[in-house]
Amino acid sequence: MLIGRIILQALIIALPFVVFGLYLYATRSAEEAGRRKWPIQLLFVIGLALTTIVWFAAILMEPRERDVCTEPARFESGVLIPARTYPCERKPEDVGVPSSRRGTAPADAPD
Template sequence: MAGRLLLELFIFSLPFLVFGLFLLATQSAQDAGQRKWPIQMLFLIGIVLATLAWFVMIALEPRDRGMCIEPERVENGVVIPARSYPCEHRPGDVGIPRPRPEAAPGDAPA
């Protein structure tokens, strides 16, 4: 958990670090009499860093290939927690919502 938090803080701080590098580079370029970095290069660096961070977050997401997740929901004022269940892999059913299982009469909240 601490590692995940540190990774997210690092990813959040990347734009600030890149901007700091930009300020250092442009200041040293001005001192040397050279041209500043073009804004297109900074935009390209930002896109690359955002894309890499996106792929890293996808790679670190815990998952099990054979399990599907039903999200947490509220029914009749009662919070029903999220649950994992084995997926039925049928390519013909892709995009069709699955019907929710009906609760047994004895399971209804009072």
């Protein structure tokens, strides 16, 4: 799995160089044949399309389960606490509220 990610990253990094090489090859062969060069706008659109496709492919390949949240790995007091998954609690009223303040009434709320 890690090798696949490394290869994907290498391809993403190499893609602009490959496209630029194709551009140089195409313009050189077009000049020799007496045709017009490729317009830079077309190359921009092709690059944007390829980037968007790779972005969506990466999103779709990411493992994900419905109603399962993930807490990333972190360091606390010099100790690595591994990542964990847990069932998500769906409470719309808690959206955007830090977890330390959930379930408590605001300070200015009447009792």
